[in-house]
Amino acid sequence: MRPIALLLIVCLLYQGSFQGAVEKFVLRGEDVLLELQGARPSDCYQFTWEHIGTSNNVVVLVSESNPSINPSYSGHVEFSDKKFSLLLKNLQVNDSGVYTAEYKPSKFTGFKTLVEYKVTVQEPVSPVDLTVTSVSSSEDSCNLTVTCTTLGSHINTTFRCDDQTCYKEHETSEITTTNSLEVYWSHGSIICNHSNQVSWTNKSMDMKPPCKSPAVIPPQSGLSVGLIVRIVSTVAVCGGVCGGVYFFKKE
Structure with missing residues (x-):
């Protein structure tokens, strides 16, 4: 009876080491290795890897035979x-x-769990686009609103900026995936980052200096004072010439 009792104790120790599911995130198309946490159990009657929810085990090994x-x-x-x-x-x-x-420690006992993995296969994240949607300026600061869009989601973020840096002031979003989509300021750039546990992509916009006084654009309609002076001068000269010619012919 002693060998059987020892075998049962060893198997129970393995069972006691099980601490719950280990999460694994994998990019679609890549491989993942599932390992035991510790040495394999010795002298156990049957060993299996099972994909829960499927009809059959993935691998079955009985009494050290070919798997x-x-x-x-x-x-x-x-x-x-x-x-x-x-x-x-x-x-x-x-x-x-x-x-x-x-x-299974023996033919007559039930299965005991050694390790459990929760595997999540993810697609690569979609690319993002970052655009400025509005800018308003004052003497010492400006408000800048940017929109970051990706497949099925977008986020609108307003920053208050001075001549050194920008601070996030307001944000609205519509996100339809479990991926992370965020907009932030870092080292002179506004960045939109799209990521999940296995892939990421981003787009940045250089904002040095953050606030720049807008160039003053002259009016595109109406007549300037200089133009009016030139027109009056031209008319006066033409009038004088025409008047001289008229009086010359009259004499």
């Missing part, structure tokens, strides 16, 4: 006989889910 890999995962996984680790390859979004490593 049996589910045909639906053929070419999609690699199993290590030495470490009992599982490599998932070329992951797609539908590969997301919970994967557990379980074992």
Whole structure:
């Protein structure tokens, strides 16, 4: 009875080390390695990697025999006989889910969990566009509103700026994804950043100096004083010439 009791104690110690699901975020098309946390259990009757919610186990190993890999995962996984680790390859979004490593200490006992992974496969984030939508200035500061847009989401941010830096004053957004979309000021630039746990993209706008007095543009309609003076002078000269010619012919 002693060997059996020792085996049960060893397996219970492994069970006691289970601390809940480990999160893994993976970019679509990449691989992820699922490992045991610690050494593999010794002298256990059966070991499996299971994708929770699917109809069959991914890998089954019984009494150190050759591992049996589910045909639906053929070419999609690699199993290590030495470490009992599982490599998932070329992951797609539908590969997301919970994967557990379980074992049976003997033929007559139930399965116990060694480790559990929550795998989330994410698409790369979409690019962003950053534009200035309004600017208003005073003597010592300005208000600048920018809009950052990406696929299905946008964010409008108003900054109050002086001649040194900008401070976020107001923000409204419409975000339809779980990704992070944010606008902020950093080292002379306004930046829009779009990210998730596995990818990111951004666009920046140089704002040095933050506030610049707008150029004064002369009116485009009406007559300036200088132009009026020139017109009057021209008319006077023409009138004098014409008058001289008239009197010369009269004589």
